[in-house]
Amino acid sequence: MRAEGERDDRRDDDGGVDVSTAQGRRKRWRPRPDAPALVALLLGLAGLGYRLVLTLLTLPTSNSDEATFGLAAMHIAAGREHPVFLYGQRYMGMAEAYLAAPLIAVAGPSWPALRLPVLVLHAVFVWLLYLLTRRICSPWFAAFMVGLLALGSERVVRDQLTAVGGRPEAKPAVVLMLLIVVGLAERRIHHRRLAVGLFGLLAGLAVWSDWLVLPYLAVAGLLLLRVSGRELVGWAGVLLVGGFLLGAAPLIHDNLVAPPGQGSLSVLREVNAGTGAHPTWPARLAGGLLESVPLAAGLCPGYGCARATIWYGLLYLPLLVGAVVLAVVAYRRAAGRPAGIRVRPLTHLALLAGAGLTLLAYVRSPLAAIEPLGNARYLSVLQISLPAVLWPLWLAAAHARRGTAGVAGRIGGALAAGALAVLTVATLAATVGFLATSGGLREQERQAQRLADEVRRLGLREVYGEYWTCNRLTFNTGEEVVCAVVDGQLTPGFNRYRPYWARVGRAARPGYVLAVDSPADRRLRALLGDRAEDAKVAELGGYRVYHPETAVRPWR
Numbered sequence: 001m002r003a004e005g006e007r008d009d010r011r012d013d014d015g016g017v018d019v020s021t022a023q024g025r026r027k028r029w030r031p032r033p034d035a036p037a038l039v040a041l042l043l044g045l046a047g048l049g050y051r052l053v054l055t056l057l058t059l060p061t062s063n064s065d066e067a068t069f070g071l072a073a074m075h076i077a078a079g080r081e082h083p084v085f086l087y088g089q090r091y092m093g094m095a096e097a098y099l100a101a102p103l104i105a106v107a108g109p110s111w112p113a114l115r116l117p118v119l120v121l122h123a124v125f126v127w128l129l130y131l132l133t134r135r136i137c138s139p140w141f142a143a144f145m146v147g148l149l150a151l152g153s154e155r156v157v158r159d160q161l162t163a164v165g166g167r168p169e170a171k172p173a174v175v176l177m178l179l180i181v182v183g184l185a186e187r188r189i190h191h192r193r194l195a196v197g198l199f200g201l202l203a204g205l206a207v208w209s210d211w212l213v214l215p216y217l218a219v220a221g222l223l224l225l226r227v228s229g230r231e232l233v234g235w236a237g238v239l240l241v242g243g244f245l246l247g248a249a250p251l252i253h254d255n256l257v258a259p260p261g262q263g264s265l266s267v268l269r270e271v272n273a274g275t276g277a278h279p280t281w282p283a284r285l286a287g288g289l290l291e292s293v294p295l296a297a298g299l300c301p302g303y304g305c306a307r308a309t310i311w312y313g314l315l316y317l318p319l320l321v322g323a324v325v326l327a328v329v330a331y332r333r334a335a336g337r338p339a340g341i342r343v344r345p346l347t348h349l350a351l352l353a354g355a356g357l358t359l360l361a362y363v364r365s366p367l368a369a370i371e372p373l374g375n376a377r378y379l380s381v382l383q384i385s386l387p388a389v390l391w392p393l394w395l396a397a398a399h400a401r402r403g404t405a406g407v408a409g410r411i412g413g414a415l416a417a418g419a420l421a422v423l424t425v426a427t428l429a430a431t432v433g434f435l436a437t438s439g440g441l442r443e444q445e446r447q448a449q450r451l452a453d454e455v456r457r458l459g460l461r462e463v464y465g466e467y468w469t470c471n472r473l474t475f476n477t478g479e480e481v482v483c484a485v486v487d488g489q490l491t492p493g494f495n496r497y498r499p500y501w502a503r504v505g506r507a508a509r510p511g512y513v514l515a516v517d518s519p520a521d522r523r524l525r526a527l528l529g530d531r532a533e534d535a536k537v538a539e540l541g542g543y544r545v546y547h548p549e550t551a552v553r554p555w556r
Helices: 035-056 064-078 095-107 111-136 139-150 154-161 167-185 192-209 211-228 235-247 249-257 264-273 281-297 307-333 339-364 372-402 407-436 438-457 467-476 498-506 519-535
Strands: 462-465 482-485 511-515 536-540 543-546
Touching: 035 111, 035 139, 035 154, 064 095, 064 111, 064 467, 095 111, 095 167, 095 192, 111 139, 111 154, 111 167, 111 339, 111 372, 139 372, 139 407, 154 167, 154 281, 154 372, 167 192, 167 211, 167 339, 167 372, 192 211, 192 235, 192 249, 211 339, 211 372, 235 249, 249 264, 281 307, 281 339, 281 372, 307 339, 307 372, 307 407, 339 372, 372 407, 407 438, 438 467, 438 511, 438 536, 438 543, 462 467, 462 498, 467 482, 467 511, 482 498, 511 519, 519 536, 519 543
Parallel strands: 462 482, 462 511
Antiparallel strands: 511 543, 536 543
């Protein structure tokens, strides 16, 4: 963390700058963190420790989507595969699998080995966001943000700790890009061309990892153009483009060799149009704002939001608009001042524009209305903009506390302080609620491991199962058991990794691992008839394991 005194432009909690001090002589840098930095460090370590314990306990619970990243990491570690995108789709990068591959090569396949790199990415994100918030807001507000981010309900920590692709690596990339632009404007960066090249590299990597951050990349690019537009005409521009092409090289290459209709844009269009539903705009706004925004902010339990939490969804849009107005006023007041001061409100505007565009893209999708609980994860990138969104509340509370406002200002400041307090308490309550249910979640994870151990003990090596069973089972057994996906009618399902389907298809006597009384279970028992009970070799954890004398493949 940057020690106060590295520059003499010390800020008050209201974001003001002591211009006389800023124009004075520089003091020699001393690596001594001030009080806000120490508080932020303690809060950050507490949040990191909390998440480390969750990682070691495999909380939140694993699933087959995450297991696909784990299987890819195993294949990368063994040199068998070098995937560009997640198996079975062509739009989500595999950076998390590549980061986990060395750990899995050394320690073997396990959920903590898969999640530890994601935990490190989250820690880097919090640290970078602290630095950015301190630069463009104030030290104590930056410490407050670290404390707020240290908390985490099930929905929030699932996005922060599980290897689900894209967001964990894209968020620190975007924040670092904004820090580079601020550093260029403040003349803190000596190797400016290399910094611009790094900006391009980060943008390319972020595009490959997750397209959800495209709005943030767009506004960060505009901010760079505004700050260093003239420098980009020359070698800096060449390094910018070269860095982007290098970072996005896996994406570009895969799309060049993809069959017609299988490129990333085609696949994304198909995914977005796949629901066939056309909900009304009021339904989209209600699902996107009133439920998805509180979920993404960590104010709700994993099963959904109560009516008491919709206040944050109602407040979010006015806060966004108010923060934009505040940033515009601050920019106008900074006219004629050094570029390092003018870039701060511009960075606020970039963060707010990124949040607004992300929210607009989300509510335009039918998914916002159809299933906000399952799709609120797409708004987890709004954490990048949280300091800019909450800054007006902190500013109003700070002015009221100092007695520099009138009666209306003091009332507004008290309301702003109350809103921040309610937000903190609600986030803490959701975190405590998640921990209160963690015992049941841990039991679910243990049952999944016991199921894998039992299948392995029974000597089964090729089995059929449903989607949410298969890759999780395969990863839990370190590929000793290979599972192919069937649907509820025991016909081929969504097999992300096709070699598994081919291997199980060659087995003379495959097994079946099916959830009790699921459509697939009922279908298999109907096909087996009187032989169903004889074919059942185990039942545990809500699953039945079958090993019929002859293979049951109704699609053949």
